[in-house]
Amino acid sequence: MSLVPDSSQETPAGFWRWLLGHLTANPLVIGMVVLGTGLTIFIRAAIPILLGQALDIAIIDLNNIYTNEEQINILQNFVTTILVIAIAQFIISLATTITNEWLSWSAQRRIREEFFNSMQNKPLKFHDSVRTGELMALATNDLGQVGGMISPGFNMMSDVFISIIISLFLVIGVMNAPQLILLATPFFLVYVWAVFAYNKKMAPISYTFMRKWGAIATAVQDNIIGAEVVRAFAEETYERNKFMKYVLDFRETWYTRQIIQARYFPTLVLFAAIGFSVFIGSLFVANNESTIGNIVAFNGLLFTLLGPTYVISFAVTIFNGGLAGARRIFSMEMREAGEDIGEVKNGQLKTIQGNIAFENVSFKYPTSKKWILENISLHIAPGQTIAIVGPTGSGKSSLTKLLLRLYDYEGRITIDGIDIKEMSLEFLRKSIGRIEQDIYLFPRSVKENIAFGARNASQGEIEKAAQMAQAHNFIVNDLPKGYETNVGEGGSQLSGGQRQRIALARTFLTNPRILILDDSTSSVDSKTEEEIVKAINAVSQGRTTFVITHRLSTIRSADCVIVIKGSKIVARGHHSRLIHTSPDYRRIFGKNVDLPPLQEISSSTPALGGLK
Secondary structure (H helix, E strand, O other): OOOOOOHHHOOHHHHHHHHHHHHOOOHHHHHHHHHHHHHHHHHHHHHHHHHHHHHHHHHHOOOOOOOHHHHHHHHHHHHHHHHHHHHHHHHHHHHHHHHHHHHHHHHHHHHHHHHHHHHHHOOHHHHHHOOHHHHHHHHHHHHHHHHHHHHHHHHHHHHHHHHHHHHHHHHHHHOOOHHHHHHHHHHHHHHHHHHHHHHHHHHHHHHHHHHHHHHHHHHHHHHHHOHHHHHHOOOHHHHHHHHHHHHHHHHHHHHHHHHHHHOOOHHHHHHHHHHHHHHHHHHHHHOOOOOHHHHHHHHHHHHHOHHHHHHHHHHHHHHHHHHHHHHHHHHHHOOOOOOOOOOOOOOOOOOOOOOEEEEEEEEOOOOOOOOOEEEEEEEEOOOOEEEEEOOOOOOHHHHHHHHOOOOOOEEEEEEOOEEHHHOOHHHHHHOEEEEOOOOOOOOOEHHHHHOOOOOOOOHHHHHHHHHHOOOHHHHHHHOOOHHHOEOOHHHOOOOHHHHHHHHHHHHHHHOOOEEEEEOOOOOOOHHHHHHHHHHHHHHOOOOEEEEEOOOHHHHHOOOEEEEEEOOEEEEEEOHHHHHHHOHHHHHHHOOOOOOOOOOOOOOOOOOHHHOO
């Protein structure tokens, strides 16, 4: 069952339900950890009790009822018992620690898997507004902090309080010395108050600490990605100084956290309690109100708290760091509702023919005040090739992105008569192949990149797709390992033209019914472009194809041309018609070709190419 929260759960209660849902996913294991922790602490507390009893019975012999030989035998029994339970404590502690580490790893795995799936299902507008470095920090550092909160954070935090409870039980139930509890009560109250006060101060600092760590990770990621630009403009010094500002800001928070840790004083309170109990306990012994063994045992119990008290300052830091990381992850998961790529509402097609209709479609980006597209209506018949042209920023690419439902929009878009909002996203997007000008290739082999959308494709099918994209020759002849060559981060080991041809091969291999080519031949020379255009023309036969380009050679072969300007379609028709009748269309090519005389548009002239 998925624990990914919906937006209605963005409350403190919703956060705790989400976190506890992950932490308590294995109740049996949690029970084993709690039992093991309790037994370990109980045995640790029992040892000073046994030492006190050994002192009273076997050494001092308060009642003078044992002979020396009997006292030695009793002492040997106590020593043997203490040795046996100490070994048992070691074994139980080891098993508990291993189990708790597994519990921590298991919770991290579930949260990491959920976080990755959540990010995969987020709409594109979410990724447009979130820094990649921030997501990387959440998936690595913050998640590691959550694991540390469970182990060793929770263990160390619970150690002190369980120790106090067990000590109270042993002092009252076994030692029968309630006066010693009354003696230490004021110190315990101050002790517990100091721990909670420390936690209250540390909680907000931990959140700020994690947030600023994320800012550093983002700054590093931005600089690595933009390394080429930084060097091209010789701005290394500026970037270095900017990064140091993040580091110094982070250092201030780190100093604040260290100062709070330095002011932690429960250890001082505990030492005061030990000293006071030794002094008052000696008076109890002098007045026969207690025994030396009880005083030794009680102070031994206090000494067992020294270790947990010392580490609790680190435990609180780790625990609050984990809570802060969990809150940041939870907040990011709920920042935008995820897409359900497999959801089918009212309709589904077995195959797509490519009959596409836009009905009064309007769209603007979340950060935009103006409409990018406004009241767009058009119909494309199956198998048509549509060229989309217009000024930069007119909405050409945005129009095709809406067909993939990468963004929300107003109006209606249908394929073969079915609203695309009623289709499964997975089916819709696998039926559409889109190639952009800015190509991204994964840092994997050429073969893996081409087969990304068809992972079960054979080597022959991969090579055939590469041949169609005019990529096979350079893969075999120019790359050192052929199809097994790693292309580097984002395809950095390849030229722009090579990246585009591999992207074309990747799309051709999926055999989509609808093709979107967004300036897909912009990074190749004229000879290669001619070969790719031939391949595209062959592949696009029988497929509905959108081509975003300003290259006349491509536009001329299109069945129809759409001209977009100022968020609207201002002209549509075949190139041979628009070049005579559309001022906006003529303006695009006026500087590059000799234009025929402008003709007036006749109201009776039909729309060409079957496009409405």
